[in-house]
Amino acid sequence: MSERTLYDKIWDSHVVTRLESGQYQLFIGLHLIHEVTTPQAFSSLKENGSKVAFPERTIATADHITPTLSQLRPFKDDQAEAMMSALEQNVDEFGIRFLNWSTGKQGIVHVIGPEHGLSQPGLTIACGDSHTSTHGAMGSLGFGIGTTEVGFVLETQTLVLNRLKVHRINVNGSLNKGVFAKDVVLRIIHDLGIKGGLGQAYEYAGSVIEDMEMEGRMTVCNMSIEGGARIGYINPDETTYDYLEGREFTPKGDDFDRALEYWKSIASDPDAVYDHVTDIEGESIEPMVTWGINPGHSVGISEKLPAPDSFTGEDIKTAEQGYAHMALKPGDAIAGTKIDVAFLGSCTNSRLSDMREGARVLKGNKVNPKVKMLVVPGSQQIKAQAESEGLHEIFQEAGAEWREAGCSMCLGMNEDKLVGTERSISTSNRNFIGRQGSPRGRTHLGSPAMVAASAIEGCLSNPAEMVGN
Numbered sequence: 001m002s003e004r005t006l007y008d009k010i011w012d013s014h015v016v017t018r019l020e021s022g023q024y025q026l027f028i029g030l031h032l033i034h035e036v037t038t039p040q041a042f043s044s045l046k047e048n049g050s051k052v053a054f055p056e057r058t059i060a061t062a063d064h065i066t067p068t069l070s071q072l073r074p075f076k077d078d079q080a081e082a083m084m085s086a087l088e089q090n091v092d093e094f095g096i097r098f099l100n101w102s103t104g105k106q107g108i109v110h111v112i113g114p115e116h117g118l119s120q121p122g123l124t125i126a127c128g129d130s131h132t133s134t135h136g137a138m139g140s141l142g143f144g145i146g147t148t149e150v151g152f153v154l155e156t157q158t159l160v161l162n163r164l165k166v167h168r169i170n171v172n173g174s175l176n177k178g179v180f181a182k183d184v185v186l187r188i189i190h191d192l193g194i195k196g197g198l199g200q201a202y203e204y205a206g207s208v209i210e211d212m213e214m215e216g217r218m219t220v221c222n223m224s225i226e227g228g229a230r231i232g233y234i235n236p237d238e239t240t241y242d243y244l245e246g247r248e249f250t251p252k253g254d255d256f257d258r259a260l261e262y263w264k265s266i267a268s269d270p271d272a273v274y275d276h277v278t279d280i281e282g283e284s285i286e287p288m289v290t291w292g293i294n295p296g297h298s299v300g301i302s303e304k305l306p307a308p309d310s311f312t313g314e315d316i317k318t319a320e321q322g323y324a325h326m327a328l329k330p331g332d333a334i335a336g337t338k339i340d341v342a343f344l345g346s347c348t349n350s351r352l353s354d355m356r357e358g359a360r361v362l363k364g365n366k367v368n369p370k371v372k373m374l375v376v377p378g379s380q381q382i383k384a385q386a387e388s389e390g391l392h393e394i395f396q397e398a399g400a401e402w403r404e405a406g407c408s409m410c411l412g413m414n415e416d417k418l419v420g421t422e423r424s425i426s427t428s429n430r431n432f433i434g435r436q437g438s439p440r441g442r443t444h445l446g447s448p449a450m451v452a453a454s455a456i457e458g459c460l461s462n463p464a465e466m467v468g469n
Contacts (some may be wrong), residue, residue: 005166007141008166010124023160025429026158028126029122030123030126032110033059033060033061034320035064036311038147039087039090061107062100063107065077067406068416069403081289104384105381106405107378107406110222112378120259123135125142126142126145128149131144133222133231136224138214138244139267164230164231165193166274167197167200171209171281174283178286178464182447183447185223186295189227192227195228196228196229199230200228200276201233204233205235214240217239240263249396285300286302286429287301287449289334289425290443291334297318299334301461304331304332308323312384325442325443334349337423339347339424339444340370340372341375342371342426344448345374345428346410346427346430358395358453361453361463362398368456370458374401377405380405409426418437418442419438421440421441450463
């Protein structure tokens with residue numbers, strides 16, 4: 001046997017050259033772009049008189065700054081309108097496919113990639129957004145990059161990268177009632193820390209991961225970056241192949257059969273060698289919720305908040321800052337903490353299964369009158385699918401706002417923001433200070449089921465009491 005991981009196989013097949021620095025120049029199979037990290041990159045191309053190397057390997061959408069209440073043009077926000085106009089002009093000038101509103105395919109970049117079969121096993125994928133690790137759920141290597149690197153990929157279709165160590169994380173057994181993919185990845189980050197994956201690629205495996213549908217796998221891979229890992233991935237299997245077959249950009253007919261043969265070949269060998277291995281029992285995971293100012297500040301919903309001295313080094317100070325910002329105290333129970341806002345959306349949890357999960361809890365219930373709840377689908381296609389199932393009616397009857405597709409309250413780049421010291425429970429991926437638009441706003445992260453349960457109760461609540469798996 002070759003003793004190689006999926007990471008080894010994809011990396012080796014995409015190396016263009018090794019540089020004198022010891023870094024590698026890697027060919028990028030798919031480049032996903034959006035309105036926020038591209039204006040400067042395109043300006044640089046124009047200044048240099050350069051072209052996009054492979055426009056057919058570049059796909060654009062709009063998501064970060066797009067309003068979700070009304071998407072009629074021109075946008076009310078002048079900066080948002082300027083960014084959108086710039087993107088429209090640039091994709092037209094450089095011949096790049098743009099999945100905009102008129103196509104019915106607009107949405108969050110990390111949602112539409114898998115949704116349309118653009119993200120496939122064996123690919124290297126780059127995007128000017130840190131959560132490009134999402135695409136690893138397809139058995140690919142997804143790299144989040146900065147604006148300068150966006151320009152470099154546009155011009156050369158390559159990235160300069162350091163080779164990573166591979167850390168296999170096995171989650172075995174089964175999950176308890178009310179525990180979902182979001183809880184699994186929050187538990188992993190809790191155990192390994194926000195710097196646990198530095199210099200590493202996370203390979204997720206074990207029976208819990210294997211039993212997940214593709215959308216749950218995307219949630220897990222999405223938050224790899226929050227654990228310090230550069231990428232996260234899951235070996236492709238029958239679940240992957242079934243998900244991809246028939247999608248718009250997936251190979252068809254004989255081409256699909258040939259692609260399938262290749263996809264099967266890139267999975268990690270049974271005797272693959274890893275730099276690190278971590279084992280977690282699924283039964284030990286309960287519904288998780290964050291309490292502090294990074295995704296590693298989390299506890300099970302039944303637990304009390306940890307003492308700062310239970311941390312070490314600089315993490316002690318960060319915990320103290322977290323308690324001060326969040327207005328919480330060590331030893332307090334996290335359950336019962338009052339909330340003002342509930343947000344179901346983001347590239348982490350805005351897919352159809354997430355909508356269904358939230359609707360299942362909300363059906364026949366009402367959002368607490370002191371809570372504002374936003375439900376934001378990840379794409380136009382998901383919005384249409386959810387509405388065909390009547391999910392939007394469940395949300396609206398419960399008192400939630402049903403919005404248009406976009407990043408929304410995940411980050412403070414559009415109209416959907418916390419105000420003052422409002423406290424939210426969110427399905428997004430980051431609870432940093434100011435992340436949801438207000439420098440004094442307080443963000444807790446949880447699963448769609450926990451968001452829905454908390455919206456009903458008006459406080460952080462255990463979804464296991466309202467829903468079963």
